[in-house]
Amino acid sequence: MLKAERDRIFEEWMEAHQAILFKVARAYGATHADREDLFQQMALQVWHSIEAFRGEAAVSTWIYQVALNTALAWNRKERKHGQGRQDLEAATGLLVSPASHDPRLEWIYQRIAELDEVNRSLALLMLDGFSYRDMSQILGISESNVGVKINRIKATLVAQLAKESNDEL
Template sequence: MTKSEQNNIFEKWLSQHKALLFKVVRAYAVTVMDQDDLFQEIIIQVWHSIPTFRQQSSNTTWMYRIALNTAIKWVGKERKHTESQETLDNVQAILQETLIQVDERLTWLYEEIHKFDGIDRSITLLLLDGFSYKEMATILGISESNVGVKISRIKKQLITKSKQQDYHGIR
């Protein structure tokens, strides 16, 4: 594969699946700086992996797998730096002007997803994106029945926590 062919594939896939990658990034990285770092790491991994893509799955499934695996590894490496970065991130958040109206329910959902361990986070994102149990099992390397059990537990946990939430007086 030539670099030109690799570039064309990369640009096409990135334009088609950027939203998918951002979902993974947002679920695994909290701060804007961390999200930028993780996104860059994921696209680097996608770029390097293009020549090894064998079309045994869809390019969406393949990119999701790369994104999730990269995010899980990134979290492990970044965990030791979290405490030292927190102060700077708080200052950055204060200095940034919020221009986008944020849906509190969506913010809450991402906060809850961020609390899950790597596999539960991954399953939640895949579920929200409409992947079948079989596709999830393939991407994550676990059985379909394990996916089903985990989804059931995740749903119960989120339902319980959502009943405790109060959005401006609305339950």
């Protein structure tokens, strides 16, 4: 594939699907700088991987898979170097502009950031409306395991919300 063709495809895909990278970066990066760095890493990996796209899944599904795999590897590397997720409160919001700040969205992203890697990935995919089949293909787990994990995630979030609501009373 010629570089010009790869660049054209990359620009087309980023225009249509960059929100996926923003969401994944927001879930896996603790600080604004982390999210920017992770976004760049994911975008670079998408660009490098264009030739590997076989068209067996939708472009959005494939980009999600590349983004999540890159985020997981990045997260392991960052943890290894002791940086980890430390600054959730300093979130500047890659997806939410200050004019449309929604505390419910902030709450859900904070709770998603507290999940382990697989559950965090599942929560993002669930919020974007992916089917259990697509989620299982992206993460390499069975559809039934996806269903069990999603039910547990929902139960955990409901319990946390109830606890926080009771604590405020």
